[in-house]
Amino acid sequence: MELQGKVALVTGAVQGIGKAIAEILLKNGAKVSLLDINVPTGEVTKAAFEQIYGAENILFLPCDVTSENQLKDCFCKTLEKFQRLDIVCNNAGISDRENWEKCLSVNLVSVIKGTYLGIQHMSKETGGKGGVIVNIASMAGLIPFYLDPVYAASKYGVVGFTTSLSLTCLEKHGVRLQVLCPGFVDTPLLRGLKSEKASEQKEWFKKMVARFGLQTTSQIAEGFLQLVMDHTRNGSLLKASETGKLEYEDLPALVLPENPKST
Numbered sequence: 488m489e490l491q492g493k494v495a496l497v498t499g500a501v502q503g504i505g506k507a508i509a510e511i512l513l514k515n516g517a518k519v520s521l522l523d524i525n526v527p528t529g530e531v532t533k534a535a536f537e538q539i540y541g542a543e544n545i546l547f548l549p550c551d552v553t554s555e556n557q558l559k560d561c562f563c564k565t566l567e568k569f570q571r572l573d574i575v576c577n578n579a580g581i582s583d584r585e586n587w588e589k590c591l592s593v594n595l596v597s598v599i600k601g602t603y604l605g606i607q608h609m610s611k612e613t614g615g616k617g618g619v620i621v622n623i624a625s626m627a628g629l630i631p632f633y634l635d636p637v638y639a640a641s642k643y644g645v646v647g648f649t650t651s652l653s654l655t656c657l658e659k660h661g662v663r664l665q666v667l668c669p670g671f672v673d674t675p676l677l678r679g680l681k682s683e684k685a686s687e688q689k690e691w692f693k694k695m696v697a698r699f700g701l702q703t704t705s706q707i708a709e710g711f712l713q714l715v716m717d718h719t720r721n722g723s724l725l726k727a728s729e730t731g732k733l734e735y736e737d738l739p740a741l742v743l744p745e746n747p748k749s750t
């Protein structure tokens with residue numbers, strides 16, 4: 488997919504992985520809607536991006552992705568400003584062990600809603616041009632993660648939902664669905680985890696990082712770009728590998744009944 492002139496919507500876009508994804512899209516000529524609940528940081532990121540990439544290419548929309556109305560409204564505002572939509576990245580995510588239902592709501596339910604909204608607005612069946620949706624899961628969606636089992640459940644959910652829906656979505660709507668599973672990524676939140684946690688957790692963390700490496704947000708953004716650009720790929724899962732780099736995971740053979748029902 489050539490990115491020049493394309494329009495993307497990214498959730499959780501004002502810091503960390505989402506910000507790096509938004510920036511790689513802008514660098515490659517796309518226009519980007521940045522959705523985030525953090526308004527002060529959003530204003531700072533928006534201003535910094537505008538200086539480099541031009542105000543006409545950027546929209547910052549304050550949004551709590553757990554509010555269906557706010558999320559719907561952001562898709563509409565993106566289309567109003569840019570007149571098209573080609574790429575959606577459902578990236579916003581949290582870990583909240585005390586309020587675990589919120590973790591499921593942000594990390595899984597909102598990703599599902601963002602995916603359905605993306606399909607609705609890009610579907611060739613309803614006059615759209617098709618497009619691509621990349622959902623950000625985690626290695627915690629592929630292997631057990633003892634620090635936060637509900638976080639892991641939410642990410643297993645994202646992997647299962649995205650890969651399952653990808654089996655029918657491209658043919659019916661012209662929309663490719665992809666999933667990206669970073670390992671540990673050097674973001675401010677993760678630095679907090681490294682410095683504040685008990686030594687037992689630090690030891691575990693060190694072992695995991697030794698095994699899966701510590702990725703940078705730019706590496707994750709490069710992986711995201713591959714998933715967007717490569718037309719031949721649909722339902723792909725790109726994950727952190729033991730080399731610290733990203734690699735594709737081959738899923739078991741995907742078998743459909745003769746007339747699969749879709750979304």
Ligand SMILES: NC(=O)C1=CN([C@@H]2O[C@H](COP(=O)(O)OP(=O)(O)OC[C@H]3O[C@@H](n4cnc5c(N)ncnc54)[C@H](O)[C@@H]3O)[C@@H](O)[C@H]2O)C=CC1
Pocket residue numbers: 498499500501502503504505522523524525550551552553578579580581593623624625626668669670671672673674675676677
């Ligand atoms: N940092 C890491 O090591 C890894 C992160 N991930 C996933 O990558 C994604 C991004 O994570 P990071 O960049 O590390 O986190 P981060 O905390 O730096 O960024 C997340 C962004 O999402 C926003 N956000 C949170 N709740 C929201 C809500 N209800 N509505 C709208 N925006 C909301 C935050 O304000 C923030 O800007 C998450 O889905 C996370 O689970 C996956 C694997 C590893």
Ligand SMILES: CCCCCC(=O)/C=C/[C@H]1[C@H](O)CC(=O)[C@@H]1CCCCCCC(=O)O
Pocket residue numbers: 581582584624625626627630631632634635638669670671672674676677680684695
């Ligand atoms: C092998 C599993 C790799 C998991 C990597 C991952 O998804 C990390 C995500 C962090 C992200 O930066 C934001 C977070 O909050 C995630 C870390 C969650 C750690 C749980 C800490 C629980 C606690 O002690 O409070």
